[in-house]
Amino acid sequence: MTTPPPLLQVSAVTRRYRLPRQRLLAPAPVLTAVEDVSLSIAPGETLGVVGESGSGKSTLARMVMAFEAPDAGSIRFRGSDPNALPRKALRSLRREFQMVFQDPFGSLDPRRRIGWSVAEPLRAAQATDQTGPRVAEALEQVGLHPRDAERFPHEFSGGQRQRIAIARAIVTRPALLVADEAVSALDVSVQAQILNLLMDLQEELGLGILFISHDLAVVASLCDSLLVMRHGRTVEAGPTDRVLSAPESDYTKTLLKAAGVT
């Protein structure tokens, strides 16, 4: 029996940025934002990436989303490299992996009705044949009403706007969701509602989720396994229970203490 490839396989990726020269003729300094990071996500699995500000989490997310390519290492989505695909094939593959951002107000056009914004990934993937029903379905899946498609972003609370952002991310029926600080801007009680929603969706739709947060308590409540990053490198990775009960690195221990999870 052959095992199917994981949904997402990230192997030893490194990403460097060239920074502006300090002086004329001086060599441009290079910052290594992510170094030698590996992970994999199976369908229906939730992997949490946690680490302090600047540890490379969003850079990793951008590579997984094929917004930028790694300088070394590889990314495989269902066994194929998104960065190696012709543009048209990548556009159609993008239906399969979607992103939820931190600031739904910033990413929802205030002058457009919700339905227009939620349908955006369908237009991007040139899959607009079923737009109306798909948008209605996605709104219902996140606990909103299909009629909300007619309303504008300012008519919703922060938590509802994050639901809208999640509706937009699942409207193409993706296999993988990348959530970068998706609940960080929300009150704790609203955070819990959104985390529950993500767990329900994961179960209902069999979604793989790459969940990024600087908050270990949030990540631990949602995720099957954890990856702890610092200065672009992996300091610890493993099943959530093991990382919480027997952390191997001092940095993880510090995070656990700070988050009050121990």
Ligand SMILES: Nc1ncnc2c1ncn2[C@@H]1O[C@H](COP(=O)(O)OP(=O)(O)OP(=O)(O)O)[C@@H](O)[C@H]1O
């Ligand atoms: N486009 C870029 N050009 C230059 N440096 C960058 C660029 N993007 C990120 N960096 C640098 O790479 C490092 C990692 O940044 P990144 O945004 O991935 O961290 P993060 O873990 O997401 O942080 P935060 O928790 O604040 O969101 C930082 O030092 C950042 O300044």
Ligand SMILES: [Mg+2]
């Ligand atoms: Mg970030």
